[in-house]
Amino acid sequence: MATSTATGDKYRDYLTEEDIKNTKWNFGPPNYDDVNQLFEEGRTNIWPEGSPEEKVQRLVKTWEMELVHKADPNQYKTLDAKKFKLSVNGRKFLTLEEMIKIGGSYNVFLQTSLPKSLRFYDPDEETADSSQTLFKSTFARGFALEILELYSGPPKIVYKFRHWGFMEGPFKGHAPTGEKLEVFGIGIFELDEDSKVVKVEFFSDRGELLAGLIKGKTLDNSTEATPSGCPLMSG
DSSP, X not given: XXXXXXXXXXXXXXXXXXXXXXXXXXXXXXXXXXXHHHHHHHOSOOOOTTSHHHHHHHHHHHHHHHHHHBSOGGGOSSBOTTTOEEEETTOOOEEHHHHHHHTSHHHHHTOOOSOGGGOSSOTTTOOXXXXXXXXXXXXXXXXXXXXXXXXXXXXXEEEXXXXXXXXXXXXXXXXXXXXXXXXXXXXXXXXXXXXXXXXXXXXXXXXXXXXXXXXXOBOTTOOOOOOOOOOOSOO
16 A cells, blocks of 8 residues: 655645646646644544544545546556456446546536436546546545545555545536535455455445435526546545
C-alpha cells in the first residue's frame, strides 16, 4: 500500500514537487486544498497515522487521484493498469479501457438500467469532461471521502466508506439547496503480490446522491455547464 510522505498532499501520496514535475496530468496537477478542508471539518474519525484505517484511507484517496488525474497509466503507482478491473453494484467488471470508453469516474459509478425517459442524469449521454464539469460546479468544494470502518486488511481490503459534499451549485436545471449530501457504501480492494490494486468492487445506493441533487426548484432558462478539465468527485 501507499506510504506517508513528508511533503506534498497531507492525505495522498505521489504529490510531492518532484512527483508533480515528472508526471503527465490530464488537467494539470490536482489541488486538494478545498476538499481537504471539507474533509477535516466533516470527518467523523481521526485515524492515527500508521493505523490500518489511516493506511487504507490514504490508499483509496491516492488511488482515486491517480486514476482520475494521471494521463499515463504507466505512471500509476497504486494499481496495475494491465490487470486492473472494477465493478459497481455487482455489474460486470470493467477494464481501464472500458472505463475510459464509458466516460470515466461519474459515468462508471452512475450506470443504470432505468429507461432513458426516467434518467435525469444519463451516463450514456455524458462525456468524461461534461460529467466532471457538471459535478465540479455542483460540489464546488469537492466530495470528501472517509473510511468509517475497516473489516479486513490486505491483500483483500474490505471497508465501509462515506462520501459527502454540499450542493452549492446547480445540477441539470435544479437550483442549489446548500444541503449536505452523503453517500455510504462498501469498498473491496484486492492487491497483488506487489501490493498493487488489481480488482475493485463498490456497493452503494446511487439514488441517495441523485435524489438530493433534484430537490432544488427548477431553474428557468437553465444552461448546461461547458465541459472543461477539472477534478473528480475528489475525496
